[in-house]
Amino acid sequence: MSTDPQADTAAAENPATPEAEPSAAAEAEAEAELEGTTEPAPADTEAEPGTDPAVEDEDGEDESPAGTVAGEAGAAAGTAAGEAAPALSEAQAELAAQRIERERIARRKAEREAPVEAGAKLSGKAADLLAAVRAVEGGAKPPAVYFDDAPAAPRKAPVAPPTPRPAAPAAVAAPAPSADTVEGVRAVLARGGAPEALAGPAAAALGEDAAGQLTENPWRLLSLPAVRPTQADGFARALLGAEAGPGDERRTTVLVGWLLAQAGLKGHTALEAPVLEKALAQYGVPDPAVALELAIAEGSVLVFHEPLGPPVAGSSEDAEDAEDAEAPVRVLVGLEGAAMAxxxxxxxxxxxxxxxxxxxxxxxxxxxxxxxxxxxxxxxxxxxxxxxxxxxxxxxxxxxxxxxxxxxxxxxxxxxxxxxxxxxxxxxxxxxxxxxxxxxxxxxxxxxxxxxxxxxxxxxxxxxxxxxxxxxxxxxxxxxxxxxxxxxxxxxxxxxxxxxxxxxxxxxxxxxxPDPGPLGELVSGVGIGELNQVDAPGKEVVIVPVKDAGEAVHRAVQLVAESVPRAFGIPADSVQVITPGHGGSAGTRALNAALKERLNPGPGRFGGFDPGDRVVHVPSAGRALAARVVSADAEGLHLDRAGARIVVPKELVESQVRHGWAVTAHQAVGTRWPAVVVVLPGDAAQALSRDWVYTAFGRGERHLSVVHGVDQALPHAVAEVPAKPRTTxxxxxxxxxxxxxxxxx
The missing domain is CATH 3.40.50.300 (P-loop containing nucleotide triphosphate hydrolases)
Known part of the structure; x- marks a missing residue:
């Protein structure tokens, strides 16, 4: 490795600061339980790395220790599973039993006249709730809590519905809610002190009976991506008064589904029952085992018994005893969509x-x-x-x-x-x-x-x-x-x-x-947990040490605009910057602002964009497509994406398009560029893991520059921080x- 002689140093005006993270111990513990998994990776197979699918914030996942179902929780889950998943006598019994259970649930739901209760409430005053929602949307910590001790976590960008599974080439879009529906929802929101801006999204999420559902179950407001349990609790209290309590069955049932949905955003298709119960307790549910049992009985979630090994027989060697031996299992709880998929x-x-x-x-x-x-x-x-x-x-x-x-x-x-x-x-x-x-x-x-x-x-x-x-x-x-x-x-x-x-x-x-050259040698070493110093006579790998985030931004811009094009003949447009997150003093926002000013300055007259801007188009979660701005008109923003012209409707530009000189490793996966500049400011240390470094370093075809400000955190991440496992x-x-x-x- 060598140090780039062309890059100048510059003092940082501001220290690197990550995007706002909740600091309360209860929130951290709840998130850890929600995101954790107890499924060990097979010893001979690399665990599939975890990734946060949110486009807005790219952070790691917390791992929780393995647990077993005990007491009433185990009895409740086991009872429900007894209908849905009887003890395995044959390998396919689990699948057949689950299908029977789903049919039973469907019949029960059809027999009910009222919709299944699955929600809870928010905060009381319109100004407080509006501020809270805006705080969540902006990534800031919202104000004080109501039932739970866990303050709202930073916003996860709204995730588009999963890719439909069509029998025909195209999926039919859901019809927009009627004006009457939106108006009815707006009236309910007003009574609960919620901002009217939520009326349209709530109507779209809950359907034509959205107003009735919110009136009966105010916690259904958690169907909206920007709303957290804290805010839903306040909304419910404003509508229901003293009737709204932390143990309300409507609240607990909806909260179970919400926690599982959040786990899905972290990559899990199910959670172990003890993990889910602990997360419920962190959100103020007085009896998590009963809440989970209720959600299972209501059919809002499914329960599974997954064998952990062969049956464990007693001390007797009698063949009859061996037949009666029970196989150890773990109880998993999941939402129907992921389970069916x-x-x-x-x-x-x-x-x-x-x-x-x-x-x-x-x-x-x-x-x-x-x-x-x-x-x-x-x-x-x-x-x-x-x-x-x-x-x-x-x-x-x-x-x-x-x-x-x-x-x-x-x-x-x-x-x-x-x-x-x-x-x-x-x-x-x-x-x-x-x-x-x-x-x-x-x-x-x-x-x-x-x-x-x-x-x-x-x-x-x-x-x-x-x-x-x-x-x-x-x-x-x-x-x-x-x-x-x-x-x-x-x-x-x-x-x-x-x-x-x-x-x-x-x-x-x-x-x-094997992957050839110094880059291939470096990346291969990272894959086995070793950050090796490689011989790079052609400056294929360059390390640029920095002291702070301000200097990291300065050096990255200089590498893209001057050093790499001059040394390798690679145009600046073919150099990609990769950094761990969007926020902070050296995240994608700060880097893209600096790179735009240097490479394509302009007033941003098209919603912050100008012709010639490099952008990333994110039509759905997990798809980050490189493009270039061509023009804009009343129809929307016109982009050139690898020679194909597309138009992003103006109402979707803010949520789907962002500048793309700098991206995260999650956005870069699957694509390679002639040269890559990986920026690792000091505040990125906690976000690093082996799979992140492996992915980022592997995006360069001819050259890799590493703007390095994390000291020993980089070799530590490569050697000691494997990919987060997922429960599946x-x-x-x-x-x-x-x-x-x-x-x-």
Whole structure:
């Protein structure tokens, strides 16, 4: 490594400060319980890294220790699970029982005349609530609490609904709420002292009966992304008076669902019952076990018994005692959407894995003509199997591309799908494939018209997206999931790729192709927990030490505008800055402001943007697409995205478009640039982890500059801070299906 001689030093005017974080111990503990997981990563499989899917704030996840269900909580969850998930006598009993339970829940809901109560309330005065909501939206800490001791956490940007799972190419948008509905909601909000600005979003979230739902269950206001339990409690108290209490069944039932939804934003598809109960207690619920039991009985959440190992028999060696032995289980609680997606995905993957294929001599012929041994091995494996996984670094991406070419040579219909756009004319995006805007289209049955689907960047698949893909792959087709297990994980819930690898129910090919050069050596070392000093005679890797955030911004701008273009002939527009978060004195906002002033100054007359600005278009959570501003008019902001012209409606510009000279590593995953400048100010130390560093450092093709101000926090993160695990069910579901399929019939 070398130090950049071109970068000047500059004194910082302001110390680096992170975006506002809640400091109360109760809030930290509640968030830790909500975000934590008790699922250990298999010893021989890298855990799928966790990532916050919010675009606005990119922070880490807190891990909570393993727990077991005890006392009334265990009895309640176990009783509900007794209906939904009886003791496993066969591997598929869990899945069948869950389907029966869902039918029972649906019948019960249909019999009710009133809507299921699932909500609670907010603060009393309009000014206080408006200030609180605005504080949440801006990332600041809101005022004092009501029921719970936990102040509101920084805002998570509103997350768009998961990718629909259509049988047809396009999904039908939900109709906008009527004016009467909005007006009715506005009247209820006014009675509860809530800002009228929430009327439209509340009507859209709750439907035509939104006013009635809020009147009966004011805590339903938690359906809005910007509202926290503290504010919902105050709103409920203003409407209900003394009737609104922390143990109100309406409050506790809605709070269970809200906590699970927040866990989904952190990547979990379910939570262990003890973790959920502890989080409920932190939000003032007097009897968390009873609250959880009520939510299960109401059908607002589902409960699962997941085996942790073989049955534990007593001391007797009698065969009858062995049959009566019970398998240790953990009790998981989840929302229906994630549960259905995970089960559908498991069924679809098992269906593809069970396919039989004729690995004829033609496959061996094309495999023999491929110069890469790893690519040839991948071709041979795909020849005889319907589901195959492939792991490797950036250089290994050429192997599934070679597979696609070989399959086309054999006359197969092939589709190569990646997370981000670019990479060649024969490559589509996963989102474009699902929507029908890209790829082969669908047949009359709604299935993809293909014989082989190769998915690159498989770690970026969440359960909703993966289920939609797998459901659309026809019988008799092959699916290859390829990716680097070391990068940051999906923005949505689940750890699909890691779970499939952990299940070991299909062939797994590990590439033997190393990433070349000093950059490849550096990133490979990070992947195994070592931050090595590499020999970079061509200044492929440069370390730029800084003292504070102000100097970090100055040096980053200088590297992008002067040093890298002069030393490597790489235009400034091809240099990407990556930093851990959006806020703070050296976050994306501060860096983009400085880079715009240097590279494309202007008044920002189009909602803060000018023609020529580099931007990131975020049409949905987890999709950050690089673009450039062309113009704007009454229709919206016109962007050029890799040669394709798109228009962002003016009402969506503020939420979907931001400057893109500097991005976070989560936004950068799946894309590479000729040169990358990674900025690590002192206040970024707590945000660093091995998978973050691995992802950020791996985005550069020819050059990497590291603006380094975190001292020993960087090697510590690489060596000691692995990716945060996620609580999911896919591995267990796949294992159960594979075991059932292997049993004699």
């Amino acid at each position: 995970e089960e559908s995905l498991a069924d679809g993957l098992a269906r593809l894995a069970a396919g039989t294929f004729d690995a004829s001599g033609d496959w061996e012929r094309v495999a023999g003509s491929v110069p890469s041994p790893s690519a040839a091995e991948l071709i041979r494996s795909v020849a005889g199997h319907g589901l195959v996984t492939h792991t490797g670094g950036e250089a290994a991406r050429a192997e599934p591309v070679a597979l696609a070419a070989a399959a086309r040579e054999l006359g197969l219909r092939v589709c190569l799908a990646a997370h981000a756009p670019g990479g060649g004319p024969d490559r589509v995006t996963v989102a474009g494939l699902l929507s029908g805007a890209e790829g082969p289209g669908r047949d009359t049955d709604g299935q993809f018209a293909l014989d082989l689907l190769v998915v690159l960047d498989a770690p970026q698949l969440d359960v909703e997206t993966a289920a939609a893909l797998v459901e659309s792959v026809p019988d008799g087709a092959r699916l290859v999931l390829s990716g680097d297990p070391g990068v940051l994980g999906s923005a949505g819930a689940g750890r699909v790729f890691a779970d499939v690898l952990a299940a070991r129910t299909c062939p797994q090919l590990v590439s033997r192709t 069910r896919l591995t267990g579901l796949l294992t159960a299906l594979a075991t059932a399929g292997a049993q004699p019939r």
